[in-house]
Amino acid sequence: MAEGCLFCRIVAGEIPTDVVYQDEDFLAFRDIEPQAPRHVIIIPKAHIASLAELTEKQQGLIGRLIILARNLAEEEGIAKRGYRLAINCGVEGGQLVPHLHLHLIGGRKLSDQLG
Numbered sequence: 115m116a117e118g119c120l121f122c123r124i125v126a127g128e129i130p131t132d133v134v135y136q137d138e139d140f141l142a143f144r145d146i147e148p149q150a151p152r153h154v155i156i157i158p159k160a161h162i163a164s165l166a167e168l169t170e171k172q173q174g175l176i177g178r179l180i181i182l183a184r185n186l187a188e189e190e191g192i193a194k195r196g197y198r199l200a201i202n203c204g205v206e207g208g209q210l211v212p213h214l215h216l217h218l219i220g221g222r223k224l225s226d227q228l229g
Contacts, residue, residue: 140179156217
């Protein structure tokens with residue numbers, strides 16, 4: 115757990131959240147400022163600040179993160195119509211919380227414009 119990290123505090127149970135999924139390695143919860151009817155944040159429980167800190171040894175973790183997102187899209191009822199996965203990296207990339215996280219967004223037609 116990284117001191118002061120919002121998502122680490124959520125993992126530790128210090129901050130309540132609407133949990134969608136949880137296992138030994140990952141936690142998924144509803145975004146408090148959703149950009150669409152379905153907006154789930156998926157995080158590794160271990161603190162990794164951003165994509166920039168990933169190592170080759172963590173390839174399996176990222177693969178499992180994507181598969182988990184796909185499975186949650188099915189559970190959320192958005193898999194057939196389509197959804198967006200987004201990982202922001204760094205301040206200029208739009209990363210607001212310095213803990214690696216993936217956004218699963220869907221439930222409406224999403225703009226094809228990024229940014």
